[in-house]
Structures are given as C-alpha cells and as structure tokens.
Amino acid sequence: MIRFEKVSVTYPGQGRPALDDISVDIEKGEFVFLVGSSGSGKSTFLYLVLRELRATQGRVYVAGREVNRLASWKIPRHRRQIGTVFQDFRLLQNKTVAENVAFALQVIGKPRAQIAELVPQTLDLVGLDGKADRMPDELSGGEQQRVAIARAFVNRPQILIADEPTGNLDPSTSVGIMKLLDRINRTGTTVLMSTHDNSIVDQMRKRVIELENGHLVRDQAQGAYGFQN
Numbered sequence: 001m002i003r004f005e006k007v008s009v010t011y012p013g014q015g016r017p018a019l020d021d022i023s024v025d026i027e028k029g030e031f032v033f034l035v036g037s038s039g040s041g042k043s044t045f046l047y048l049v050l051r052e053l054r055a056t057q058g059r060v061y062v063a064g065r066e067v068n069r070l071a072s073w074k075i076p077r078h079r080r081q082i083g084t085v086f087q088d089f090r091l092l093q094n095k096t097v098a099e100n101v102a103f104a105l106q107v108i109g110k111p112r113a114q115i116a117e118l119v120p121q122t123l124d125l126v127g128l129d130g131k132a133d134r135m136p137d138e139l140s141g142g143e144q145q146r147v148a149i150a151r152a153f154v155n156r157p158q159i160l161i162a163d164e165p166t167g168n169l170d171p172s173t174s175v176g177i178m179k180l181l182d183r184i185n186r187t188g189t190t191v192l193m194s195t196h197d198n199s200i201v202d203q204m205r206k207r208v209i210e211l212e213n214g215h216l217v218r219d220q221a222q223g224a225y226g227f228q229n
C-alpha cells in the first residue's frame with residue numbers, strides 16, 4: 001500500500017538530509033507506528049505519503065502509484081484516499097460536529113442523500129451519537145479528536161495517517177482514541193501513526209518503524225516504543 005524505495009529528502013539550504021535512503025514496505029491493512037525523537041524525520045515521512053512533499057531521491061509508491069510522478073491535477077484525487085488526523089484536531093470552529101464531518105464529503109461532491117446517510121453512521125462509529133449538533137468548543141479534547149477521526153474516515157479512505165493524534169490528550173482519553181483507531185484498522189484501513197507516546201506503543205504491540213536523524217534504525221513487528229529483545 002505504501003512503499004519507499006531508497007528515499008531521501010534534503011530540504012533546500014540544508015546540508016544533512018531529513019530522510020536518508022529509506023526503504024520500507026507497508027501492506028494494505030497494517031497498523032504502523034512511526035517513532036523517533038523530535039527532528040528524526042517522522043513528519044517528512046508522512047508528507048511524502050500525502051505528496052505534500054516530493055522525494056529528492058528515490059521512489060514513493062502509494063496504492064500502486066509513484067506519487068513523485070503524479071501530475072498536479074491528480075494530487076487531490078491521490079489525497080482523497082488518505083484520511084488525516086493531527087494533534088491539534090483542526091476542526092472548523094463555526095460548524096457543528098455533523099457539519100464538520102459533512103464538509104469533508106461536500107468538498108468532494110458527494111450527493112446530499114449519501115452525506116445524510118454517512119455522517120450519522122460515522123458519528124455513531126466514533127462514539128459521538130447524540131453530539132451531532134454541538135459546536136467543537138463544547139466538546140472535550142478527546143471528543144474533538146473523535147470528530148476529526150470521523151471527518152478523516154467518513155469517505156472510507158484506504159489509508160489513515162495520524163500525526164501525534166494523542167499528543168494533546170490525557171492518558172485515559174488517549175486509550176479510547178487508540179481503541180477507535182484500532183477499530184478503523186480492523187475495517188481494512190491501513191493506519192500509519194507518528195507518536196512520542198511510549199505507553200501507547202508498548203500497549204498496542206503493532207509494527208514499529210523508528211527513525212533517527214533521518215535513518216531507519218528499526219523496523220519491528222509487534223514492537224515496543226524503545227527497543228526490547
């Protein structure tokens with residue numbers, strides 16, 4: 001589903017590459033944690049998948065397409081198959097919960113009847129039934145993140161990218177968010193999540209890819225946050 005072949009990225013004016021000769025293969029339906037200290041290259045990795053950024057060298061394939069070579073008019077369609085969730089939720093503050101989720105479908109031209117069906121269904125899935133008419137600032141952080149996940153998932157993307165999704169949440173709320181991401185993964189969605197949260201990585205025991213100064217230093221099935229034999 002996601003394949004990096006000898007990928008390097010050097011930002012303009014930087015001597016040292018942010019990613020250096022990364023090769024990795026992520027299969028459809030996998031759940032992968034991307035870990036590493038600040039500046040190790042995690043966001044750069046995610047930006048490549050989204051084609052927010054192009055590799056300086058090497059090839060990035062997403063769902064069978066080499067994204068570096070995508071014509072610019074094809075990029076929106078490419079991004080449509082990837083749902084994204086961020087640490088800071090990024091909800092539209094002047095729209096209700098249901099409107100935030102519906103908006104993701106409106107911008108891609110989904111018919112009204114389909115939106116009316118998918119939005120409540122997805123709010124139900126993320127545990128927000130009954131909160132459809134609330135405004136984002138009337139919700140807890142965990143609930144806001146659930147809205148963001150509903151918005152990312154409502155179009156049933158093949159891939160869900162979560163960049164530090166629990167970074168602003170307390171530990172017990174984070175556990176609920178992880179259960180939800182796990183449930184989404186079980187529907188067949190490939191989940192790629194960057195995190196600094198060692199207890200979550202240790203609890204989930206999923207594949208762990210660790211970056212250090214732009215190098216891939218560990219790729220371990222059912223791994224922990226720090227290396228353990």
Ligand SMILES: Nc1ncnc2c1ncn2[C@@H]1O[C@H](COP(=O)(O)OP(=O)(O)OP(=O)(O)O)[C@@H](O)[C@H]1O
Pocket residue numbers: 011012014017018036037038039040041042043044045
């Ligand atoms: N737009 C940019 N221009 C120049 N250098 C950049 C740019 N974005 C990132 N970098 C550099 O690339 C390296 C990797 O950064 P990246 O943001 O991918 O790390 P990260 O692992 O996501 O860090 P964090 O955990 O703090 O989000 C760092 O050395 C960073 O300073």
